[in-house]
Amino acid sequence: MNEVTKIDGIGSSVRRTEDKKFLTGKGKYTDDINRPGQVQAYFLRSDVAHAKIKKIDIKNAQSAPGVIGVFTGDDIAADKVGGPICGWVVPCRDGSATKEPPHPLLAQGKVRFVGDAIAVVLAETAEQAKSGAELIDVDYEELSPVVDFENAGDGAQIHDEVPNNCYFDWELGDEKATADALSGAKKIVKLRVRNNRLVPNAMEPRSALAEFDNLDDSYTLHTTSQNPHLTRLVLAAFMFAIPESKLRVIAPDVGGGFGSKIYVYIEEAVCVWASKKVGRPVKWTADRTQAFLTDCHGRDHVNDVQLGLDENNKIVGLRVDTVCNLGAYLSAFSVVVPTYLHGTLLSGQYDIPAIYTNVKGMATNTVNVDAYRGAGRPEATYLLERTMEAAAREVGMDPAEFRRINFIPKDAFPYQTQVALQYDIGDYEPHLDKAMEMIDYSNFETRRAEAAKRGMYRGIGISSYIEACGLAPSAVVGALGGRVGQWESASVRVNPTGTISVFTGSHSHGQGHATTFAQIVADKLGIPMENVEVVHGDTDKTPFGMGSYGSRSLASGGSAISKAVDKIINKSKKIAAHLLEASEDDIDFKDGKFVVGGTDKEKAFGEIALAAYVPHNYPLETLEPGLEENAFYDPTNFVYPSGTHIAEVEVDPATGVVQVVDWAACDDFGNLVNPMIVEGQVHGGIAQGIGQALLEDAHYDENGQLLTASYMDYCMPRADDLPSFKVGYTTTPSTVNDLGVKGCGEAGAIASPPALINAVIDALSPLGVTDMSMPATPQKVWKAIQDSQSVAAE
């Protein structure tokens, strides 16, 4: 390898090339883009959770200063524009299908959550639009709100199409085999855990700018999307019934998504519709309150777990009954998240001979719930790793050893779980061992005793997680109810001087693709990384692709790029063979040079590129000029990152404050392209997991009002809530893709909550505390300590 390749290639912690603009405030986000003559949209939203709309009077709003137009659901219906669709459905236990109620762009006859859009006001300025909306008079007939999702079946029916407010009642696994296993178990560990509801809180609120060109009847939409091609497909094919060619969707710089920007929301669709209606560009940007009220939330599960053990403390069976809250309407991936992205992960890293799970997805008068960093997998990991810890405690084993004896052994791969997945490769003991070493597990009791002298309770908690990501084999997705393919695309264009333009179907909204993808190309072609540009986020520029979510961009998108580069190399060899007057079979490609084997005859990559575009000496009779290749990569399996995180905490009994004092994360992400970016993803994921475990909680009151609708009440993790993380890796390269990579974007958020809660419970275990729900707020922890002391006193 030459020096340049060493610096830029796969495995180097190259600084992120995209950061200069972001760190200097020069990023160009949707709201930064303005068009001459644009109008501003403001959505009038329901302030009640559940009501019939008896009348909407827009008269006063229409004549308000600056107002261009006021529209309601009737106007949308008159133009026959459809609502957002559900991208993945599942069959129910009774053989029926998922109930899919319509989701009108603007309310028609009924509002179903606080924030449900009733009307849109377009005005010259955003303030005028808002003032206009204040003049709209809505006459409601209030209905009983359904907020408690566990008992939603007994509540008022929210949709005519959804009896008992149950969207689906789904199962996976062998119920009878699991029942038999549990009845034969020596011990059954039972646990009920709750996965708290989270607000995604991307730094950039959602925004849309829609333009209509009446010369060719086409639209352009700038929007905050993680997958502009899917947005275009849904808007064009399902909502507006126009050819895709008449809609260009651009997702420019996007400031974080965490899942919340996967879906097509009603606001961007209304902007598209209104841009034609009023003949002017229409802009909308959410303020933070709207983001809290209307971005899809995450998690919100209750899980009842039964884990059976034999006389050797080996797991014999697992049953999980889950009820989850999906909110007022089905969002794009809301059905798959708690089912196939959750139930299939219940085997974790363990050899479990019988598993059964049932999931009921409930409708409530709260905003939609959908994917949020990890999407189903954190919920599965949380319930499993909490149960593993509880089981170890009940049988009196060290939790690490209890996990170890139940791990899938290294020689058992590929391993077929009882919940549909086949893990291609993994080796779990090394990351457990390494994490234990990183945190000095063996000397923990000394630290606990030292903390006790200071009046603090110290605890340690383990989480050994697995994740299925890199979505995904399309045939599997299709068989399981997915309505889209899950391949990824890449187009690699070699420019005449040998520089490269990569067009990817993936989308970067913080992940650093411009750097990571360029490293792959640079490494494979042996050229400097700065010769590679990465283009994403514009349906007019990039090939159709599925976008970024589910830790899929490198495993799927990166693999597509790799395959396209392979095609470039193959074609280049043909060109080189011609130029060097050699047989193609004799051409070797190494370090950016095409060499005739055993000779000193060679051509640099740049010379090949030039020959392809200036084909004066070129095999035109057998080869097309130019050097540009596409690849569509459909993986044969998910990739399966795994790892062990260990948290160490101290609890102050006087205040209940939990301080995270140490953290060891040892992950197996397969091969790393840019270890610095990977480490950043791990840090961010853990921070979000600590947020979930200690701080964050979306709370609706009994009337369906979101009480935590601002940062005054919704607590985000801050730097001083976090320790310095110890990050390490083990490596079993994925066998699924040529790069041997897995996903790393969600792992931290998946692994961390149970590690932290297990540590809190461990800290309080001397007091007899055996349970703690998320978030473990100071008040809750203090109360648990008080209650344990009053129990002790009795």
Add this chain to the structure above:
Amino acid sequence: MYSTKYVKPNSTTEALEAIKSLSEGKFLAGGMTLIPTLKQRLASPDGLVDISGCKLDSIADEGETLKIGAMARHISVAESAVVKMAIPALAKLADGIGDRQVRNRGTLGGSVANNDPSACYPSAVLALKATVHTSNRSLAADDFFTGMFETALEEDEIIESISFLKPTKANYVKFPNPASRYAMVGVFVAQFGDEVRVAVTGAGEGGVFRHQEMESALSSNFSADSLSSVNIVSDGLISDLHASAEYRANLIKEMTKRAVA
């Protein structure tokens, strides 16, 4: 926000004239509460009278008292050598308000006039036997705070400065609300010879208050141990998502212990 008039007079006299010319005008100090309120359209004054030009930001050691202008920014109080020398606990309190942006804008007078039940400053005013000098009178701290978001201030009255009595010893310890980082409980303890004053913010349904039992316990023995037998009743304490009245009662005692430790 709704559109509104904005004036920036050069003296309190002009400011008072300006406010009289408005039917529902508001004085604007640092604006750390008022501006967000306006942006959310929760208030619609017909004019804002910005008093930042009224030269009310001086900080002076006046012997027995420390006099701070109403428009002194939190950052100025936090970093003032005069304050650090005279009443270090007050500098510490100011340094812990909000974040850097808030400290650069927020003011002593704005905080005290607003009397947010979770604000830090009211506890210092009450514990340090402060005198609030307004545009037309001087009020003792004990008479100034009249309830949550309520003070003895009249509509057309501006706080010009506040004189804090220098204590023998003082400390402020707060337990921040994890989300907002306002005081969920903040305790200002000030010792003046044999007398001890304990003011509690963040916890009372009626806003900042003095805790007589802890004051008498600490007056006889200024130590954390002397608080052990004091019973903090939870009646009248705020109960919300983040902290029940009982938990706040616990925090009041715990923060006071830490303040005297």
